[in-house]
Amino acid sequence: MTNTTLAPDPYDFLALEQLLSDEERMVAHTVRQLVVEKIKPNVGEWFENCEFPRELATEFGKLGMLGMHLSGYGCAGMSAVAYGSACLELEAGDSGARSFVSVQGSLAMFPIWRFGSEEQKQEWLPRMAAGEAIGCFGLTEPDSGSDPSSMRTTARRDGDDWVLGGTKMWITNGSIADVAVIWAQTEDGIRGFVVDTKTPGYQARTLDRKMSLRASITAEIVLDNMRLPGTAVLPGVTGIKGPLSCLNEARFGILFGAVGAARDCYETALEYTLNRTQFGKPLAGFQFTQGKLADMLIRINRAHLLALHLGKLKDAGTLAPAQISFGKKDNVAQALHVAREARGMLGASGITLEYPVIRHMNNLESVYTYEGTNEVHTLVLGQAVTNIGAFR
Known part of the structure; x- marks a missing residue:
């Protein structure tokens, strides 16, 4: 009988990579390499300068990452778990890359x-799958966030055309986009419109004065009597279910991505405390430090397990929107806790852009809010278990 002591990998403690298929593992490794080579060496400067290099779009396109969970039209048609794993690795680089x-x-x-x-x-x-055309999603407005059905942007018929007017706020890619999917109130309900951003009446202003998601382009969009042909409307959906179904897709990527940000904070804290010496030994040798590292390790692995489980449900076609809310709410909260803990463990170094922790921590404050605030996802879960809506 062989007595073998197995030592878990501190960077994959529960061996979760073994739960991935060969294709999903290949996707994760490929995106991780891109992040290490192209994003991590530069993202501190991008964050500081509030910029997102457009050429990254074509880099993502070459790897088949754009619309990778869709099929046809140049899209890769990969599994939900593969898409989620790509989001995880991207957000280990920066939330802005995953957001894009x-x-x-x-x-x-x-x-x-x-x-x-x-x-x-x-x-x-x-063209979007190749990264040659950049898109954005115009739903949120200055006075309409958690309640998108109250949007004030309108679209009215004028002969065979549509005329749109209104303002959209906090729109990722809004000022660099080639095409915008704009949601507006019509006499028939909420409709979506595919808008070429060169259309007269489309105006976008980049929002620079932000302390989070700085390596991501955020814009205000003003639609000033913008005239569109009748063919611009999305024919396949009417009502709030259209934009909400899109948000569910994005939230799925977020619940994986948050794990990546947390993992990068944990790995940074582990390496820092192993190499930083105080009172004659590494910081990692102190009980307080080890307690914090153990807690971070558990939170990250638990969040990753949840993400993988929800990915399997999505691939099986059985994932409910409320289950996505469960994952988005808890995984982002866990990631934010890990980032804040790591920031403290690095001391003064934790507030500099030489390390990724303060950047992740600030980014996660936005991730905690967008694609449904923490409070909204709480109410979604409450309604799911009681069958009583408490939104109004």
């Missing part, structure tokens, strides 16, 4: 793929 891929694939490409005409699909999806 989420917005492009889940918020801009998905509604065209799911609800668009064949003409709209052929015109936009192949």
